[in-house]
Amino acid sequence: MKFNHVGFNGAWASTKTVDEFIREQSHVGLTEDELRHAHALIVKKYGDNTGDAKKVSKTRPGVADRPGFGINKATDTKSE
C-alpha cells in the first residue's frame, strides 16, 4: 500500500491499531494526520485484522507489547 513516498506492508498494518501504527511508523516522514489517513486506507483495503485479542488489549494495557504478539505470518512480507 503506497501512501505518498512510503510503501507500507498493508497486511501487517491491518493487524495494528491506528495508535500502534502511528507509533511504529512515526519516523517515515509523514505527519500524524497522514499516518492516520494511510492507516484508514489500509484498513479499507485489507480490512481490520487486529482481531479479538487486540481488542481485549485495549482494556488490558501491555498485552499488545508482549513478544510475538501480532507478528504476521511469513508470507506477509510479500504483501503490500
Added chain:
Amino acid sequence: MPILSLCSKTGANVGPVSCDTRRAAPAVIILGGKAFSPAEYANNAAYEAALLEAINLENGNSEKMYPFPEIQNTVNNTEANTEGTTGSGFKMILREGKPVYTFGVIVGTNLEKQMRKFNNKIVPVTVFDKNKNSWGKLDIDKNFVGTDALIYVSPKPYSDGNSVDTEYTLVTVSFLSMADFADDAAFVPTTFSISNLEGLLDAKLRVISNASNVYKIAVEFENAQLGGNVNFYDKYATELASAALWRSFTGAALATPLTITSVAADAALKAFTVTLDTTAYAALSAGAKILLDLETPPVLLAAAVRGIEGDPVIITKA
C-alpha cells in the same frame, strides 16, 4: 560394381529443401540451462516470452539465461579435420575438428568482470544470429536447449592505437560435441531486436545507518571506478519505496522471514528507509544476523523495476 549392396542401411534421404535455413553470423550468445518445452517454442511469441522470463530470473535459478553483449567480430577457430593418407595415396578424414568460435565484444570493465565469472565453465549456449534465429539443439525430451560449450573470456588488453583487435574483449566458445552442434541442431525464429536481449545488473544494498529496527539502505551499482558507484535511487525512488519489493530473513540459515513494515524514499540520503517489525526485531538477540534484499527480479519487473537484481546485505544486530 559390388555384387552385394547394404546401402539401404546407410545415410538418409538427401532431397533438397526449398528455402532451407542456414546459420547466419552470430549476433548474441545466450548462456544458461533453460529447457524450452514444445509449448514454449511452438511459435516465436511463446518462445520470446519464455526467453525474456528466463533472462529475468534470479541468480541461482537453474533456468536462468544470461545474454552476452552484441558480437562485433567473429572468428571461426574450429580445429581443422585431421587427415591421413594411406600408403597407396588415398586421403581420408581421421578426426573431425570440433567447433570453436572467438567472438569479439566491446564492453567496459564492469561487464567484462561479470562475464569472466563464466570462465572454464561448461554452459549450454544458444546463439542468436543476424537473421534473428535462435540456435541450439533438441534434447531427448524434445525440449529446445542450448548446446554445451566451454566458455573463456579473455580481457581487453590496453589499446595499441593501431589495431581494432586490441579493442575487443574476446569470448571463446568451444562446443563439446559436433553431434550436438550439427546433427541435433535446431532453431527457433524470433522477431527480437538485439536490445531485447539484455541481462540484469547487480543492485548492491548498503547500510548507511540505522536506529534500532529502522535502516537507511542505499541501492547501488558497484563501479570499478573507485568512489563512482551508481545509485539507483534517482531511477527507482518511487517504485522501490514499497514494502512489497523488499524482503528480510533471519535465523541461523537466514531463512526465517522477518516482516518489513514499510519502506520510504529518503531524498536527502538518496536511500530507502526500511522499517522492520518492531516486535520481531526486539525479540532478536544481539549479534543476530538479518539478511535484507530486494524481491526477485520477476517481482521487481512486475512493479516496473526493470533490469536489476538485488545483491543482499547481511546486518548484524547490535
